[in-house]
Amino acid sequence: MIYREAGQFKTSYEADAAIFPIRQDRIGIAVILVLAYLVMPFVATPYIFTAILTPFLILSLAAIGLNILTGYCGQLSLGTAAFMAIGAFASYNFMLRVPGMPILVAFALSGGISALVGMVFGLPSLRIRGFYLAVTTLAAQFFIVWCLAKIGWFSNYSSSGVITAQEVTILGYEFVSPESRYLLVLVIVSLLALAAKNLVRSNTGRSWMAVRDMDVAAEVIGIRLMPAKLTAFAISSFYCGVAGALYAYLYLGTVEPEAYNLDLSFRILFMIIIGGVGSILGSFLGSAFITLLPVFLSLVVAFLETTVHLPLSKAITSNLELMAFGALIIFFLIVEPHGLARLWQIAKEKLRLWPFPY
Amino acid sequence: MKTMKSALLGLTMLGVAATATAQGEQFIPLLSYRVGPYAAGGSGYFGGAIDYFNLINATGGVNGVKIIYEECETEYNTSRGVECYERLKTKHGGASTIDPLSTGIAYALLDRVAQDGIPMTTFGYGRADSADGRVFKWVFPVGTTYWSQAAAMIAYLGQKVGGVDKLKGKKIVHLYHDSAFGKEPIPVLEALAAKHGFELIKIAVAHPGNTQESQWLQIRQARPDYVILWGWGVMNPTALKAAAKIGFPRDKVIGVWWAGSEEDVIPAGDAAKGYITAAFSAPGTGFPVMQDIKNKLYASGKGNLDDPSRLGSIYHTRGVSYGVIIVEAIRKAQEKFGKGKVMTPEQVRWGLENLNLTEARIKELGVGGMFPPIKTSCLDHEGSGMVRFQQWDGNGFKALTPFMSGDKEMVRKMVDAGAAKYAAEKKITPRDCAKEG
Numbered sequence: 001m002i003y004r005e006a007g008q009f010k011t012s013y014e015a016d017a018a019i020f021p022i023r024q025d026r027i028g029i030a031v032i033l034v035l036a037y038l039v040m041p042f043v044a045t046p047y048i049f050t051a052i053l054t055p056f057l058i059l060s061l062a063a064i065g066l067n068i069l070t071g072y073c074g075q076l077s078l079g080t081a082a083f084m085a086i087g088a089f090a091s092y093n094f095m096l097r098v099p100g101m102p103i104l105v106a107f108a109l110s111g112g113i114s115a116l117v118g119m120v121f122g123l124p125s126l127r128i129r130g131f132y133l134a135v136t137t138l139a140a141q142f143f144i145v146w147c148l149a150k151i152g153w154f155s156n157y158s159s160s161g162v163i164t165a166q167e168v169t170i171l172g173y174e175f176v177s178p179e180s181r182y183l184l185v186l187v188i189v190s191l192l193a194l195a196a197k198n199l200v201r202s203n204t205g206r207s208w209m210a211v212r213d214m215d216v217a218a219e220v221i222g223i224r225l226m227p228a229k230l231t232a233f234a235i236s237s238f239y240c241g242v243a244g245a246l247y248a249y250l251y252l253g254t255v256e257p258e259a260y261n262l263d264l265s266f267r268i269l270f271m272i273i274i275g276g277v278g279s280i281l282g283s284f285l286g287s288a289f290i291t292l293l294p295v296f297l298s299l300v301v302a303f304l305e306t307t308v309h310l311p312l313s314k315a316i317t318s319n320l321e322l323m324a325f326g327a328l329i330i331f332f333l334i335v336e337p338h339g340l341a342r343l344w345q346i347a348k349e350k351l352r353l354w355p356f357p358y
Numbered sequence: 359m360k361t362m363k364s365a366l367l368g369l370t371m372l373g374v375a376a377t378a379t380a381q382g383e384q385f386i387p388l389l390s391y392r393v394g395p396y397a398a399g400g401s402g403y404f405g406g407a408i409d410y411f412n413l414i415n416a417t418g419g420v421n422g423v424k425i426i427y428e429e430c431e432t433e434y435n436t437s438r439g440v441e442c443y444e445r446l447k448t449k450h451g452g453a454s455t456i457d458p459l460s461t462g463i464a465y466a467l468l469d470r471v472a473q474d475g476i477p478m479t480t481f482g483y484g485r486a487d488s489a490d491g492r493v494f495k496w497v498f499p500v501g502t503t504y505w506s507q508a509a510a511m512i513a514y515l516g517q518k519v520g521g522v523d524k525l526k527g528k529k530i531v532h533l534y535h536d537s538a539f540g541k542e543p544i545p546v547l548e549a550l551a552a553k554h555g556f557e558l559i560k561i562a563v564a565h566p567g568n569t570q571e572s573q574w575l576q577i578r579q580a581r582p583d584y585v586i587l588w589g590w591g592v593m594n595p596t597a598l599k600a601a602a603k604i605g606f607p608r609d610k611v612i613g614v615w616w617a618g619s620e621e622d623v624i625p626a627g628d629a630a631k632g633y634i635t636a637a638f639s640a641p642g643t644g645f646p647v648m649q650d651i652k653n654k655l656y657a658s659g660k661g662n663l664d665d666p667s668r669l670g671s672i673y674h675t676r677g678v679s680y681g682v683i684i685v686e687a688i689r690k691a692q693e694k695f696g697k698g699k700v701m702t703p704e705q706v707r708w709g710l711e712n713l714n715l716t717e718a719r720i721k722e723l724g725v726g727g728m729f730p731p732i733k734t735s736c737l738d739h740e741g742s743g744m745v746r747f748q749q750w751d752g753n754g755f756k757a758l759t760p761f762m763s764g765d766k767e768m769v770r771k772m773v774d775a776g777a778a779k780y781a782a783e784k785k786i787t788p789r790d791c792a793k794e795g
Contacts, residue, residue, distance in 0.1 A: 051444035055437055096783070142564075149536070156783070159545045159776065160485070160538035162465055164783060176473070252436065253469040256538040259436055259462055261565075295441055298431060315392040315401060315664055318431040322393050 003352040019197055036186055041179045049178035050251075056291050057182075057189045058246045063271040063283035064196050065239030070269075071278035072200050073232035074212030075125050079137040080268045082144035083237045084244025085260035086114040089154050091245040092163045096156060103168050103249070107188070111241040117144070118237025125229045129215075141262055148257040155257075162256045165249040181250045188246065192239060197280045199235065208232050209278075274332060276341025285340040293328065297321045382419075383426045384688060384700050386411070387446035389439050389458040395566075395591060396434045398621040399673050403459055404429065405662040406677020409651045410685070412662070416654055420688050421698045426450055432463060439463030440470075447474060454706045455684060457481055461539055471496045477707035481680050482615060482638050486542060486769075487776030489740035491711060492788035494777065498710050498739045500683055500732060502638045504614075505772060506743035508543035508586075509764025511612055511636060512550045514747050515584055517759075526555035531577055533597065534588035536562040539616075543588065549768060567593030574600040587613040595626035602629035609634060609749070619672035623750045631752045636745045639679040639729045641755055643670035646724035647678065672755070679729045686723070687713055711736055711794075730761035736791040743769070 003024055010016045020026045044053065066080045090110035094101050121140040125133050148154050149161040156163070168175040168184070175181050199205050207228045210218035219225055248255045267290055275286020301317045304310050310317065336343045388407065391400035411425045419425065428449060430442035439458050447453045456471065457479045458464050464484045471478040472495065479498045480488070486505035488494040502510075515530070516522030532547055534540030544560065551558040559580055561573050567589065574597075577585060585606065587597050594617040601611055609632040613622070618635025626633075643652065648670050655661045656669065668674055691701045691709030701709065713734045720726055734741035744761035781788055 047444045047448070051441040055440075146536075149538075149541070159487075160542045162485075162538055164468070164780065166783070167785070252440070252466040254465040256462060256465060258537045258565075259466075263435075291437070294438070299445075302428075302430075313662075313664060314390065314429050314431075315397075318392045321431065322433075 002354065003348055005352070017201075019201070033190070036190075037183075041183060044179070044182075046178040049182040052292060052295065054178075054182050054185050054251050055247075056287055057185045058243055058251055059268065059271065059291055060284045060287040061189050061192060061246065062240050062243035062268050063275065063287050064193060064280060065236045065243060066268050067272045067278065067280065067283045068196060068200070068208075068239065069232050069236035071272055071276075071282075072205060072212060073208040073229060073236075074215075075122070075229065075232060076130065076134040077137040077236070078134050078262070078265050078269065079121065079140035079144070080240050081244075081260040081262065081264035082141040083114045083118055083240035084247060084264070085145055085148055085257055086117055086237075087111060087241030087244030088165075088248035088255060088260070089148050089163060089257075090114065090241065091249065092165065093154065093156075095166045103166075103170060107242055107245045107249075110245045111238040114241025114244070115234040115238040118233045118240075119230050122230050122233025125233065126226055138262075141265055145257050145260060160256065162254060163248070164254045165252075168249055175250070185246055185250050188242070192242065193280060193284075196239070200280070204228075204231060212278075270329075272339075274329065274339055276339030279339065279341035281344065282339050282341030285344070289332075289340065294321065294325050297324055382422060382698075382700060383424045383450065384420065384454050385450035385452065386425060386427045386684065387443070387449070387453045387456055388427050388429045389432045389442050389446075389456065389460075389463060390429045391432050391434045391460075393431065394433045394435075399616075399619070400434070400459065401663070402619075402668060402671060402673025403677040403680070405668075406674040406679075407681040407684075408662040408677075409655055409674075410647070410678045410681030412655055412660060413647070413651055414681075414685055420685055421692055423688070423692070423698060423700055425685070425688075432458065432460065434460050434462075436460070436462040436466050440466050443467055443470065447476060451700070452476075452703060454688070454701060454703055455479060455710070457680060457684075459483070468494075468497065474703075475707075476703045477710050479680070479684070479710065481676070481683070483539070485776075486546075487773045487780065489738060489773045490777035490788075491734075491736045491739040492777070492791060493781045493786055494739065495789060496707060498734070500710070500713070500734065500739070500741055501679075501729065502743050502745055503740055503769075503773075504539075504542040505546045505769045506740065506763065506766070507614065507636055507638075507745050508546040509550065509766070509769050510743075510745040510762060511586060511764070512547070512554070513762065513764035514636075514759065515612070516554070519583075522554050528556045528584070529559060529580060529582040530556055531559045531561055531580065531582040531585045532588060533561050533563060533573060533577070533585055535567060535590045535593055536564050537590075539590060540588045545772060546769060547586075549772070550765065553765075553768070563589070563593055563597075565593075566591060568596050570596050570600045574604050574606070577606065578604045583610065585611045587611050587617050589614065589617045589622075593617075594622040595630070598623070598626035598633055599629045602626075608632040612636065612747075615745075618748065618755070620668075621673070628752070630750050633750045634747055634758065635750070635755075637672065637748050637755070638745055639672075639676045640727055640746065640748075640757065641670055641672045641675050645675075645726070645728055647682075647728075648675070650724065651678070675728060679725070682723060682725055682728075683713070683715070683732070686715060686719075690714075710734065711739070713741060736789065736794040738770075 005022055008023055069075050069077050087110045090113040091106045094106040094109055124136045155161045175184055207223045210223050211228050271286030271290045274289050276282025298321050388404050390404035411427055415424050430446055432439040432442050453476050455477045461483050464480050477496050479500050482501055484499055486503035488497040489499050489503055516525055547558055563573055611633055613635035615636050618637055623630035656666050687709035688701055691705040695705045711734055713732055715732045717731050730742045730744035732741040743766055744763045746761045747758045748755040749758050
């Protein structure tokens with residue numbers, strides 16, 4: 001009923017190949033974009049910008065990066081955070097060492113550096129797969145973070161290996177206020193998400209999916225494995241690198257290499273598992289689940305404390321939050337092992353038939 | 359339009375000021391952590407701070423101004439910490455000061471606190487060069503920094519061998535947690551090694567450090583005179599057990615203060631006996647304030663620690679010391695800006711910058727000997743740099759030395775250089791301290 005497509009005819013190939021072929025989807029996405037671009041800047045508080053929306057968007061971008069590699073090309077990676085670290089440290093060095101470097105160019109170049117390193121660590125994927133590949137990316141995680149901490153040049157010989165992001169200035173405008181930073185992140189993330197969505201529907205994306213589903217069969221139908229896998233590693237690392245640079249420049253400010261530890265890699269992996277493996281929408285949903293749900297739970301507990309005056313100590317409520325979060329993860333994985341994106345897809349199918357299931 | 363706007367703004371500000379003074383409450387947000395691997399430290403430290411704030415409130419507040427606090431669970435996770443900071447900073451009329459007890463969160467807040475105008479204390483952790491108040495106007499590593507501590511350790515080892523000049527030709531191993539925390543003291547140790555002529559051997563332990571056989575094999579081969587243990591969490595008891603295994607005398611292992619709590623030594627059992635650590639606050643329940651906390655709070659079930667036997671433990675007294683210093687900063691600010699008033703963050707910052715806790719004043723507060731005298735200034739946000747050494751005898755920590763400091767002059771030079779570099783990178787113009795009141 002709500003999703004009835006009756007009467008929506010496609011009369012051209014362009015219309016048939018559109019990202020959102022159904023009108024309701026187009027309206028939905030337009031509403032979300034209007035909300036994000038036009039409504040949020042006027043209604044949200046600095047707290048929502050800096051603590052909720054900005055990290056959510058940045059981690060969504062990292063999740064898209066991992067989803068390209070793991071979800072679309074089928075190469076499991078545990079080194080996402082390390083590629084983010086490369087992006088952050090590369091941006092820092094471009095800004096520090098190249099006079100007059102525009103920040104956006106620095107972000108793009110740092111994504112490029114990250115892509116190069118990603119391809120190097122992607123080389124083993126040509127010979128090994130599955131869990132063994134995951135172990136080599138795990139090595140990348142430790143090796144890269146160790147390297148950034150060990151070699152003083154990367155952090156400009158800071159005694160503790162910590163870098164401090166320079167000011168973000170574009171065409172003389174300083175991005176200092178929370179809403180300007182949010183909007184900058186939003187523009188970058190939406191452009192890159194659009195690019196990713198189109199990429200996975202392109203020839204490249206289809207060859208990745210063929211490799212994911214069965215690489216021998218893909219080879220038989222004429223897909224060259226090496227370019228397919230290496231482009232996936234490169235593009236995935238590019239996304240992670242840009243996300244890492246944004247994480248340092250527009251979110252944290254001053255970072256130590258340890259901020260990009262294995263824990264962050266796992267969190268991004270959980271995002272795509274919960275959100276939906278092989279889905280751009282899933283990257284956003286998963287990021288929302290992992291970053292926003294704990295905050296929401298803690299706000300609920302804080303609200304209960306002030307209104308109902310819970311007779312519990314802080315230590316107990318903190319543990320309760322953690323347990324509730326764990327229980328919700330298990331609940332969603334049992335209800336839908338293919339992630340929240342799949343749940344949304346099922347809901348869409350149901351809405352299409354509603355109120356007459358058959 | 360403009361006049362109306364400013365009039366409105368004035369009205370709202372008046373309203374805020376009125377409610378703030380009507381309540382007479384000073385808000386301190388606490389970015390605590392009570393779950394996860396570092397919960398022991400977090401619950402002890404923040405428990406101590408809360409106990410002291412409650413004690414102050416029970417005895418009438420700071421010249422009548424009550425202290426209110428709100429906790430937010432960070433799980434020692436940087437992004438959770440940032441979220442908590444953003445959530446709490448504007449509550450209850452605005453945060454007065456903040457202390458995240460996590461190096462990662464402290465780094466992430468470095469720019470934010472300067473922008474928001476909220477003073478941040480990093481009590482015994484964080485960036486050593488933030489002691490330079492000219493560049494780091496809003497950051498206060500009150501008490502001691504890692505650099506001062508490293509210098510004090512070498513000074514102590516000098517005492518042990520009968521003078522720092524006798525350190526020449528000795529071998530000292532720096533066994534460290536491979537992170538910003540463990541690497542922070544290396545420049546100071548290297549400079550001191552060059553100055554005094556001892557050999558410094560640096561051995562890294564990867565996080566979390568629960569296997570150290572190869573590192574201790576290296577130590578056994580090197581046959582050092584002393585081992586500095588710059589560890590964190592599970593790495594510490596593991597190191598002590600490994601030292602016992604190869605027969606390295608434990609009284610030649612000198613731990614950093616984060617390796618010197620009951621939680622670090624008790625899991626090592628007998629292997630920890632004789633182990634020496636640095637500390638910037640003394641444990642124990644003998645202090646009058648601790649007695650007050652015990653009798654006025656814990657006796658009536660209002661104490662914050664779930665396990666009252668932890669009363670007076672290292673982390674708990676460290677939290678109490680933090681509470682005392684913050685309350686004294688507020689008191690100092692009130693002396694200048696009006697007694698019995700709620701202080702703005704800027705005024706609290708002034709208080710932190712003009713702290714003068716003499717030996718006599720500390721004793722008067724009922725915490726005599728818990729921490730060294732502290733006198734901060736615009737130039738020096740550290741204010742003390744003194745450390746004491748203590749030894750674990752299997753039941754408790756016994757003091758070995760009074761509060762002492764190392765080569766302060768050299769450390770200060772390095773602080774100036776580090777801060778100047780930071781200022782150049784961030785394009786900060788250092789304040790002129792001669793003009794500060």
